Amino acid sequence: MQWYVLRVAANKEMQVQDALAQKVDKEGLTDIIGRVEVPIEQLKRIRGGRQTVYKRKLYPGYVFMEMEPTEDGRVPEKAWFMIKATPGVGDFIGTEGVPTPMRDTDVAKMLLEAEKPEQAPSIKVEFKKGDQIKIREGAFENFEGAVDSIDAERGIVQVIVTIFGRSTPLDIEYWQIEKI
Numbered sequence: 001m002q003w004y005v006l007r008v009a010a011n012k013e014m015q016v017q018d019a020l021a022q023k024v025d026k027e028g029l030t031d032i033i034g035r036v037e038v039p040i041e042q043l044k045r046i047r048g049g050r051q052t053v054y055k056r057k058l059y060p061g062y063v064f065m066e067m068e069p070t071e072d073g074r075v076p077e078k079a080w081f082m083i084k085a086t087p088g089v090g091d092f093i094g095t096e097g098v099p100t101p102m103r104d105t106d107v108a109k110m111l112l113e114a115e116k117p118e119q120a121p122s123i124k125v126e127f128k129k130g131d132q133i134k135i136r137e138g139a140f141e142n143f144e145g146a147v148d149s150i151d152a153e154r155g156i157v158q159v160i161v162t163i164f165g166r167s168t169p170l171d172i173e174y175w176q177i178e179k180i
Helices: 013-027 077-084 104-114
Strands: 002-008 033-037 040-047 050-057 062-067 089-092 132-135 144-151 156-163 166-173 177-179
Touching: 002 013, 013 033, 013 062, 013 077, 132 156
Parallel strands: none
Antiparallel strands: 002 062, 002 089, 033 062, 040 050, 132 144, 132 177, 144 156, 156 166
């Protein structure tokens, strides 16, 4: 079996994945269609001292399918009609009705992301040391400075700003600042 990419409606990836998995079992197409995956990652967001964990799709608008194509590279007819009848499904990525299989390196990367064990969620901080930033919120709103250090576990960014002509370090939550 080879892996293919299926375009789906925005925010319908999980529903399409569940519907396809149920239809494959119900219609006995397990010999043609293998796994159906939607890789996600868990992220932690800290706002106002409160932590929330949310799941983010790594490839929004796409579902990955493991499938056995026909000899000419097309989707088998009975699988094609079952897939197209699923609400939210667009089309396979490919040319002229022939889906293009994913490269082995891309499959390995996608499967590694999809099969990660449920791990402690991480905070996604898009800043690095030396970035020029502007404070959006709080007592120092509209001050500009540079990122000095990042504590990704707590979601705190240390910023150096100039106050009354002196460089002053401030600890600010990552969501209170923006890049210039």
